[in-house]
Amino acid sequence: MSARERLEGELLEVTYQADDGAWAVVRVAPIDEGAPVTVVGALGHLSPGVHLTLEGRWSNHARFGRRFNAETVLVQDPRTNAGLARYLSSGEVRGIGPKLAERLINHFGLETLRVLESAPERLTEVEGIGEKKRDEIIQHYDRDRRDREVAVMLRGYGLGAAVTRRVLAKYGDEAASILRGDPYRLAADIPGVAFKTADQIARVLGIAEDDPRRARAAVQWLLSEGESEGHCFLPEAELLRRGESVGVRQDTLAEALGPLLLERKVVLRESALTGSRPVYRGVTDRREQRVADAVVARIGGQDASEEAVRAAEEKVGLSLNDEQRRAVAMGLERGMCVITGGPGTGKTTIVRVLMTAAALRRETWALAAPTGRAARRLSESCGQEGKTLHRLLRYSMQAGGFEHDATNPLELDGVLVDEASMVDLALLDALLQALPEGARLVLVGDADQLPSVGAGQCLRDLIDSGAVPVVSLRQVYRQAAGSGIVQNAHRVLRGEDPVSAEKEPEPLERPDFFVVPRREPEELLQALDEILLKRLPARGFDPRAEVQVLTPMRRGPLGTVSLNQRLQALLNPEGPSVKVGERVFRVQDRVMQVRNDYESDVFNGDVGRVVAAGDGVVSVDFDGRTLRLSGEALHNLDHAWAISIHKSQGSEYPAAVLVMHTAHHVMLRRALLYTAMTRARRFCCLVAHPWAVHTAVTEVAGTERFTELSGRIRALLASGVTPGGKGAKARAPR
Secondary structure, eight states: OOOEEEEEEEEEEEEOOTTTTOEEEEEEEEETTTOOOOEEEOOOTEEEETTTEEEEEEEEETTEEEEEEEEEEEEEEOSSHHHHHHHHHHSSTTTHHHHHHHHHHHGGGGGGHHHHOOGGGGGGGGGTHHHHHHHHHHHHHHHHTTTTHHHHHHHHHTHHHHHHHHHHHGGGGGGHHHHHHHHTHHHHSSOOHHHHHHHHHHHHHHOTTTTTHHHHHHHHHHHHHHHTTSSSSSHHHHHHHHHHHHOOOOOHHHHHHHHHHHHSEEEOOSSSSSSSSSEEEEEHHHHHHHHHHHHHHHHOOOOHHHHHHHHHHHHHTOOOHHHHHHHHHHHHHHSEEEEEEOOSSSSHHHHHHHHHHHHHHTEEEEEESHHHHHHHHHHHHHHEEEHHHHOOOOOTTTTTEESSSSSSSSSSEEESSSSGGGHHHHHHHHHHHHTTTOEEEEEEETTTSOOOOOSSSHHHHHTTSSOEEEEEEEOHHHHTTTTTHHHHHHHHTTTTOOOOGOOOOOOOSSSOOEEOOOSSHHHHHHHHHHHIIIIHHHTTTTTTTTTTEEOSSSSSSSSSSHHHHHHHHHHHHSSSEEEETEEOOOOOOTTESSBBTTTTBBTOOEEEEEEEEETEEEEEEEEEEEEEEEEEGGGGGGEOOEEEGGGGGOOOEEEEEEEEEGGGGGOOOOHHHHHHHHTTEEEEEEOOOOOHHHHHHHHOTTTTOOOOOHHHHHHHHHHOOOOSSOOOOOOOOO
C-alpha cells in the first residue's frame, strides 16, 4: 500500500453525496494552483469555498481516473476571495445571498468573516445594508457564535453545516462534551449520520474497536436503518449479517444484545414465522403490540341497517352496488373496518355516501389522510374538510408528540382515513390511542399500492389478520372501464404488460395511456423532452403546471437529481434565483419539502412553487400559504419537476410521465409501477425500456417487510381475548 500523502486546497464543488452524508465526491483546487482534482471520502455536507487539509492516498479508478482518497479531513475558513464568495453564497451565513456576498467581499475582502465576528457594526459601510438588514445578519451570526467550537470540531470530522445544525439543535451547549464522550450517539440521534461516520470520529478520538459502546451503537443503528426500509424488526440472523457490513463481527454484535435487552432498548421475540428470532427496537415492539391490542378491542359491532344506507344514497343522488352498500353499512357501525379497491371501483363514492349517512345520524366525523396532498384531494371530492393525521392529532413541537392521545382523546364519533396504505405503524398507533371509546375507524385505501415509507405495512397486515372486517371492491365502473389508465392498472395487477392506446384490441372511450419504448438513456431523455414540449401541450396540458415526471430512483442519469437539472433547464431556464450548494432555486420552480417542519405546518412530500427568490431567501407558495425560507430551511427543499414514485403516493396529477430503465433494476416491482400509473388522472405516458416494464410487471418478490402485526392480532384472538371487549362497542342502528 502506498504511503499517505497530504493535499491542501479549496473546495470548489460537491459533485456527488450519498444520502446519509457519510461519503461524497468533491472537486478541490490545490494551493499549488495545479488543475482541480477529484477527492472522495467521508466529506459530509461541506460548503464550497472552505479550505481543506486532507491526508490520504492517490488511486486510479478504471472509469473515473486519478483521484485522492481522503482518510482524514481538516476544514478551515476560506483563504481566497473566490472561495469566500462560494462559502457565503452557499447559505452558510444566514441572511447573506450571492449578491450581498459579492458586495461584502468587494468592501472587506478576506476580512469579511473577521468583521462579522468582531466588528459587525461596520456592515452598514456596504451599499444596500441598512440598520435593519445589519441587525438581522448580526442576530443570526450572534445566535450561531456559541456554536463555533462544535462547528469547527464537526467540520474537522468531515461533517457539514446541515448536520452541524442538527447536532446543535439536539444537544445544545453540551454538544462538544457529548461528542467527545460518546460520538456513537450521533448515529443514534442525528438524521443523516451513518454508523460508519460516527465510527470514524470515534477512531480519531482514540476509542478502541472493542469498546462495548461500538457494538451497541451498531445494533441500534442497524435496527433503525431497518425501520427506514419499512421493517418493524430484523431477524436475528439478518441483523448479525448486516453488522459485518459495517465492520462489526457477528459474535461481537451478539454479545452486545445482552445489555440492550436488559435495558429494554432492544426486544428479542420468539416467532415461528421468520425462521430466526425477531429483534426489535424496544419502542417499536411496544408500538406494534399496542396497535394489535387496540385493533382487537375495536373490531366488534354489527353492520348498519340497509335503510340507513339507502337514505344516504337518496340524499346524495347516487345508487350503490351491493359491495359498496355493504362498505357503507360496515363503516357506520363497526368499531373498525377496511375498504380497499383499485382505480375506478368507487371508493370516493362510498366516502361521500358514508359521510352523508353519518350527518343524517347527527354524528361528528373527521376526514383525514397521511399527507397534505391526499387530505386536499379528500376535501375536494367530498365537500368536507380533510386534514392530515398530524393536524387532526395536533402535533406539538414542544411536547415532541401529539396533543390528542389516550389521556386527551378526540371528541368525535368516527374517523375516516383515506390513502391508508401510506399509514405507518407509528401513525396508526397514535391514531388508535387518540380515538375515544365507541368511536369508529374506517380505513380506505388500495392494498396493491406501495406500503408506507415508514416502518410497517399496516393496511396489508390488517387485511391479512383475517380479524378486521374488510370490503374489497372489485367492480370497475363503466366510465372508468373506458380509460386506458384504469385498464392498464388492472392489467399490471394481473401480471400483464401494459398496452399503449394505439395497440388496444378495441378502441377505448378514453385513450389516455401510451407507451413510448426506448432503450438507451439518452433516447429516453430525448423522448421525454418531446413529450413535455410538444405532445402534452398539443393535448392541452401545461407541462409547467399540470404534468408530473415520475422515476423510481434519486441517483443515476434517469434519477430525480439529474432529471430535475435537465427539466429545470428545459421548462424554467431563467429568472430570479438563489443558489443553495450546487442547486439553484428559481422563481416558478416546482419544489418539494423533504423534511417535516411542524412549526411552519409543511411536511415531507408537500409540493409548492417558488414565487420569489433573492438575497438568500426563497418564498414558496404551498397551496395558498407563502413561506419565506432561508439558511438551513433551504436544505429541506428539493426540486420537484421530477419526483420519485414513492414521493408521489397520495397525489394525483392531470398528467404523469413515467420513466423506467434497466438502470432502475433494483427498484422494479409490480407495486411500484402500479402506484405510478394510478397517479395520473387524465393522461399517462410510460417512457421506458421494454425489459424494465416487463420486469416491473412480473417482479412481486422483494417487497416483503418484516412485521408481526397480523400475527399478534391472531395470537390475541387465539388466546381467548374477546373482540370489542374494550374500546368500540356495538351500536344499535339509528
